[in-house]
Amino acid sequence: MQTTNAGQPLVRVRGVGQVYGQGSAALTVLEQVDLTLNAGEVVGLLGRSGSGKSTLLRAIAGLIRPTSGRIEFAGAPRQADGADIALVFQSFALFPWLTVLGNVEVGLEARGMPAAERRRRALAAIDLIGLDGYEAAYPKELSGGMRQRVGLARALVVHPRVLLMDEPFSALDVLTAETLRTDLLDLWSEGKMPIESILLVTHNIEEAVLMCDRIVIFGSNPGRVVGEVQVALPQPRNRLDPAFRALVEDIYARMTQRSEPPAREGGAAAHGGIAMPLRHVSSNLLAGLMEAVAAAPYHGRADLPPLAAGLQLEVDELFPVAEALQLLRFAELAGGDLQLTPAGMRFVEADTDARKQLFAQHLALYVPLAAHIRRVLDERASHRAPRSRFSDELEDSMSEEYAAETLRTVISWARYAEYFAYDEEAEVFTLDNPS
Numbered sequence: 001m002q003t004t005n006a007g008q009p010l011v012r013v014r015g016v017g018q019v020y021g022q023g024s025a026a027l028t029v030l031e032q033v034d035l036t037l038n039a040g041e042v043v044g045l046l047g048r049s050g051s052g053k054s055t056l057l058r059a060i061a062g063l064i065r066p067t068s069g070r071i072e073f074a075g076a077p078r079q080a081d082g083a084d085i086a087l088v089f090q091s092f093a094l095f096p097w098l099t100v101l102g103n104v105e106v107g108l109e110a111r112g113m114p115a116a117e118r119r120r121r122a123l124a125a126i127d128l129i130g131l132d133g134y135e136a137a138y139p140k141e142l143s144g145g146m147r148q149r150v151g152l153a154r155a156l157v158v159h160p161r162v163l164l165m166d167e168p169f170s171a172l173d174v175l176t177a178e179t180l181r182t183d184l185l186d187l188w189s190e191g192k193m194p195i196e197s198i199l200l201v202t203h204n205i206e207e208a209v210l211m212c213d214r215i216v217i218f219g220s221n222p223g224r225v226v227g228e229v230q231v232a233l234p235q236p237r238n239r240l241d242p243a244f245r246a247l248v249e250d251i252y253a254r255m256t257q258r259s260e261p262p263a264r265e266g267g268a269a270a271h272g273g274i275a276m277p278l279r280h281v282s283s284n285l286l287a288g289l290m291e292a293v294a295a296a297p298y299h300g301r302a303d304l305p306p307l308a309a310g311l312q313l314e315v316d317e318l319f320p321v322a323e324a325l326q327l328l329r330f331a332e333l334a335g336g337d338l339q340l341t342p343a344g345m346r347f348v349e350a351d352t353d354a355r356k357q358l359f360a361q362h363l364a365l366y367v368p369l370a371a372h373i374r375r376v377l378d379e380r381a382s383h384r385a386p387r388s389r390f391s392d393e394l395e396d397s398m399s400e401e402y403a404a405e406t407l408r409t410v411i412s413w414a415r416y417a418e419y420f421a422y423d424e425e426a427e428v429f430t431l432d433n434p435s
Helices: 053-061 100-110 115-128 144-156 174-189 205-211 242-255 283-294 304-311 315-327 342-349 352-366 368-379 387-395 400-417
Strands: 011-020 027-037 042-046 068-073 085-088 162-166 197-202 214-219 224-230 301-303 331-334 337-340 384-386 421-423 428-430
Touching: 011 053, 027 053, 027 224, 042 053, 042 205, 053 085, 053 162, 053 197, 085 144, 100 115, 100 144, 115 144, 144 174, 174 205, 197 205, 205 242, 214 242, 224 242, 242 304, 283 301, 283 304, 283 315, 283 337, 283 342, 283 400, 301 304, 304 315, 304 337, 315 331, 337 342, 342 352, 352 368, 352 400, 368 384, 368 387, 368 400, 368 428, 384 387, 387 400, 387 428, 400 421
Parallel strands: 042 197, 042 214, 085 162, 162 197
Antiparallel strands: 011 027, 011 068, 214 224, 301 337, 331 337, 384 428, 421 428
C-alpha cells in the first residue's frame, strides 16, 4: 500500500451532476456529488442499483463528461486519456479471440509500448494475480473467477495510480467472489499492486465493510451522497466479529432512514400525487416477505441483516420489497428493522380472497396512481381508458423509463387485487373483471 504526497487527494469530485435527455424526458442520474479519494485507502460507493454509482465511476474514469461540476486528479482537471486511472468492469469484457497474455497486453499495445517491455509487464501482472501458467489459454477455457482475474491484470498492467472497480464480484458465485476479494485484499495490504488507491462500487453492505477503509453511501432518484462511514476495523476482517456486525447494522439503519418526513395517513392525496416512481415488485414477493417476517424467529419484527442473510437476498433485492410494503402500509422500515403493521399481520393471517380485498383497499388509499386510474375508469361510461392516457401524464413528471416501470408496477398490483384490469395486447385499462 502506498502513501500520498503532501496530503493532496488523488481524486476530487466537486458538485458533479449528470442529466440524460431534455425537457420532460430528462433523467437526473447524479445531483451535486462531492467526493474525495486519497492515496493509501480503499473507498466504497455503496448504494442500490440506479443510484448513479457506476455513472460516477465512468465520469471519474473519463468515459463520460458530467453535465455539471468538475473532477480533479492530483489537483488538476481530469484528463481524458485516463493514463493514471484504470477500470475493472462487472462483466469480464475480454476479447475472446485473444489469449490471456494477449488480453493483458492489449492496453499496453494501444499505448505504443515496445513488444518486449509489453510482454515483461503483462507476464508480471498475470503472475501477480495468480494466473501463471494460463498465458496461452483463451477466455472460453477459463472459469468466471479466472476471467475476472484477467480483467484485473489488464487494469494493473498499465500501472495506474487509481483502480476503479465497478461491482467486480457480482457476476461470480459466492465462493469464487470470496476468494478473489481475499486475494485482492492480500495484494493491497502487502503493497504488491502498482496502485495508490481503490474506488469500489458495490451494493453489498458486507462486501463494503469487509474491504473498505471508508464507505460513501449513495441515495437514489437522483444519485447523491447521503452519508459516509469510516471503517476502523483492522484487516483481515471477520464477518462474525461483533464490531463488524454492529457496523453492518449501522449502515442498514442509515440506508433505511427516511429522506423526508413520513406521509400523513388518510388517503392517496397525502402521498404527493400520481407522479411517484414505483419500483417493480411482484405481489408474490410482497406476500412472501410478510410471511417470513411474521413467522419465527421474527414474529412481526425483523432485523434486516439477519433477515437478508436468512433469505439470501442482496440490498438491491430486499430494500425494494421492504419499501413497497412500507408504501402500502403493510410494514414500517426504520432503524435497520422491518416491522409489520397490524394490517400486515392481518394480511398474513387472511385467506386468499381477504388478502386481495385488503390489498385493494391499500392500493386505493396509499398508491395515488392506482386510485387515479380506478377513478377515471369509474367515471367513464365504457369503463375503459388507453394506456397512453396515463403514460402521457407520468412522462410530464418523470422519464419514459420510470413511467413505464411505474405503470407496470401498478398494473401488476391491481391485477392481484382485482382492482382493475389491463389488456396488454390492446394497451387498454378496463373494469372487466375487478371484484
